[in-house]
Amino acid sequence: MNIRRTYLTPGPSELYFTVQDHIRAALRDQIPSISHRSATFQSIFRETRETLSELLDIPDNFHIFFTASATEIWERTIQNLVEEESYHLINGAFSSRFFKIAMELGRNPQKIMAPDGQVVDLEKIMLSETYELISITHNETSTGAMHTMKDLGVLRKAFPEQLIAVDAVSSIPCAPFDFNDFDSLYFSVQKAFGLPAGLGVWIVNDRCMAKAESMLMRKRSVGSYHSLPSLWAKALKDQTPETPNVLGIYLLGKVARDMITRGIKQIRNETGYKSAVIYNAVEGHPTVRPFVQKKENRSQTVIVLEVDGDVEELQGHLAKNGLVVGTGYGDYADKHIRIANFPAHSKEQFEMLADLLKDY
Amino acid sequence: MNIRRTYLTPGPSELYFTVQDHIRAALRDQIPSISHRSATFQSIFRETRETLSELLDIPDNFHIFFTASATEIWERTIQNLVEEESYHLINGAFSSRFFKIAMELGRNPQKIMAPDGQVVDLEKIMLSETYELISITHNETSTGAMHTMKDLGVLRKAFPEQLIAVDAVSSIPCAPFDFNDFDSLYFSVQKAFGLPAGLGVWIVNDRCMAKAESMLMRKRSVGSYHSLPSLWAKALKDQTPETPNVLGIYLLGKVARDMITRGIKQIRNETGYKSAVIYNAVEGHPTVRPFVQKKENRSQTVIVLEVDGDVEELQGHLAKNGLVVGTGYGDYADKHIRIANFPAHSKEQFEMLADLLKDY
Numbered sequence: 001m002n003i004r005r006t007y008l009t010p011g012p013s014e015l016y017f018t019v020q021d022h023i024r025a026a027l028r029d030q031i032p033s034i035s036h037r038s039a040t041f042q043s044i045f046r047e048t049r050e051t052l053s054e055l056l057d058i059p060d061n062f063h064i065f066f067t068a069s070a071t072e073i074w075e076r077t078i079q080n081l082v083e084e085e086s087y088h089l090i091n092g093a094f095s096s097r098f099f100k101i102a103m104e105l106g107r108n109p110q111k112i113m114a115p116d117g118q119v120v121d122l123e124k125i126m127l128s129e130t131y132e133l134i135s136i137t138h139n140e141t142s143t144g145a146m147h148t149m150k151d152l153g154v155l156r157k158a159f160p161e162q163l164i165a166v167d168a169v170s171s172i173p174c175a176p177f178d179f180n181d182f183d184s185l186y187f188s189v190q191k192a193f194g195l196p197a198g199l200g201v202w203i204v205n206d207r208c209m210a211k212a213e214s215m216l217m218r219k220r221s222v223g224s225y226h227s228l229p230s231l232w233a234k235a236l237k238d239q240t241p242e243t244p245n246v247l248g249i250y251l252l253g254k255v256a257r258d259m260i261t262r263g264i265k266q267i268r269n270e271t272g273y274k275s276a277v278i279y280n281a282v283e284g285h286p287t288v289r290p291f292v293q294k295k296e297n298r299s300q301t302v303i304v305l306e307v308d309g310d311v312e313e314l315q316g317h318l319a320k321n322g323l324v325v326g327t328g329y330g331d332y333a334d335k336h337i338r339i340a341n342f343p344a345h346s347k348e349q350f351e352m353l354a355d356l357l358k359d360y
Numbered sequence: 361m362n363i364r365r366t367y368l369t370p371g372p373s374e375l376y377f378t379v380q381d382h383i384r385a386a387l388r389d390q391i392p393s394i395s396h397r398s399a400t401f402q403s404i405f406r407e408t409r410e411t412l413s414e415l416l417d418i419p420d421n422f423h424i425f426f427t428a429s430a431t432e433i434w435e436r437t438i439q440n441l442v443e444e445e446s447y448h449l450i451n452g453a454f455s456s457r458f459f460k461i462a463m464e465l466g467r468n469p470q471k472i473m474a475p476d477g478q479v480v481d482l483e484k485i486m487l488s489e490t491y492e493l494i495s496i497t498h499n500e501t502s503t504g505a506m507h508t509m510k511d512l513g514v515l516r517k518a519f520p521e522q523l524i525a526v527d528a529v530s531s532i533p534c535a536p537f538d539f540n541d542f543d544s545l546y547f548s549v550q551k552a553f554g555l556p557a558g559l560g561v562w563i564v565n566d567r568c569m570a571k572a573e574s575m576l577m578r579k580r581s582v583g584s585y586h587s588l589p590s591l592w593a594k595a596l597k598d599q600t601p602e603t604p605n606v607l608g609i610y611l612l613g614k615v616a617r618d619m620i621t622r623g624i625k626q627i628r629n630e631t632g633y634k635s636a637v638i639y640n641a642v643e644g645h646p647t648v649r650p651f652v653q654k655k656e657n658r659s660q661t662v663i664v665l666e667v668d669g670d671v672e673e674l675q676g677h678l679a680k681n682g683l684v685v686g687t688g689y690g691d692y693a694d695k696h697i698r699i700a701n702f703p704a705h706s707k708e709q710f711e712m713l714a715d716l717l718k719d720y
Contacts, residue, residue, distance in 0.1 A: 005393075007393035009395055012392060012603065014393055015392055020387055023387065027380055030365060030367065030375075032556035032557070033372050034372060035369050035372060036372065036557065067428075068428030068429075068432070068558070068602075069428075071601065071602035071603070072585075072602070075583070075585065075586075100584075101585065104581065104587075105581060105583075105584055188603065190603060196392035196605075196606065196607045197396065197606050197607075198558050198559075198606070198608060199558075221465060221466050223435070224461040225432075225435065225461065226432075226435075227464075242429040242430075242431035242432070243371070243557045244429070244558065245556075246556065246557050247556045247558070248605075
């Protein structure tokens, strides 16, 4: 017998409510068999980009491209937007990995690191003019340390010349990003969009396109099929350079439409409510507490709790009730649990989880 | 009303018979929600690699890695296996595109080109010792010009020092490759495996691993998360560097198992039978003929036919009977049709197609 679990893991995570129905429809309509050079694909590509633009309120000077993962976008960002030097705000393992990729690609990245569970204090940033790109991770999936939206605005204002790239992997579409605050934003779909893994989304403005074009003109390598100029040349025809994850692009458009219908404001309100339910439940708890001290930096979408005693026992306790939560990241594997709070998760599930935590 | 079509397009193409059932089972078992760092994922990863090894008779000195597409593997091949010079046998648009990627990545590739509809005559290859890698496309999806298996053996014997990379995109698992004939072989799953697009498979031997390691030691960039050393480090733990297309990896293992059960020999016999049915049907046909002149180089899996008169009319004629065939590639869009002959296509469908062609 299969017991249906609810995956509150920080990604891959629970599928959005409507995904199964959309997969069924896609199979009925033979979407996986259509050519990626056909008019049917072009209309799927267009629809997904338009629906995402509507859902996320993306301005006209931004372009939406598809990759295989957010990890790939780290590589493409360095290849296309950084000739020599990038600057990385590091608030956990994933922002740190992006820094490492810049090194592996032969650039000269610099970093400023926050202690685990904190974000970088923007006051401390000292930036030479030679840095071409600033990387900031809005919401660290490893520690739950989240920058405020205000931070993003402050960063933009302080550094109008540099390109700013925002890792929105585990907070979009729940966090209300203002596209005036950055030049590049990226995410993958297996987190808050509640989709099967295998698709990254890269949203860049005209300044990024110009930078890549200028590197190309000066014979600097910007990669090959997934360089920004190559992605752009195909996107003009509503196509992709390679045979992409067609089903993934189709499903993303459908789920984005469902989220518009449900109301993005409502989704964001519920995200706030559900995270409050959990943080309230552990307030004053004898053995479980938020890892992030500063309230304004506590993630709404990846709630990381520090646990005294046996983490596996707590996970087992929750699993007996059908709730699968994530393990702590890296060295915190036996000290933390991580709870994803995505649109696929209901208020009822969070109220049940809160009760289980309180009683633990 | 939806009319069910049969996609005889050269990829994406018809899904393998069992794919829908496997997707249903995957959703029931919540495969898209499991963590890519979980034991469940590790066992899926292991199972898919083991099943593929069994199906394709892959020796122990080869390693199987997953990427997002075969296009990606072109890029990774150049990054990891070519420091300066690669040599490309070009028998159509796709082998030509790989050459272009080598240029875009700043290498110094050389090429030898066959006229459209032919393969390179191996006798004509003049290779300096400085070439590190030879690229050969077994089966050109653009023109249907196929190298014989004997060609691969001859190439290996003539150039034992160079790495040989085989594009098997549109012929595997129907063609019986001998892994002694090359060092690297790659394909994507949306062709003869009959799966949704979004997954590439890269099979490399120890010589390739050593080459990438040696480049890395000498501080040459081999890329980042999808370099061979990075793929290998994670594969040792039955994992991938990034969150991969988990569902795609799962489905590939299941379909490979189904093909083993059906019998790979049987599948290959049927492929031969079905291609013969079509080539026989157009023998002496007044307006339709094989584009590839030389019989031994006529592809079994991507049958390209030259059509006098209105190609769209012929396609419409077939479509009325539920059969969707591919358009000619590039400049041949209004001169050719391309017919995929994959394990997902039945003998009955091919007999019907043959009758329709004869009567045309």
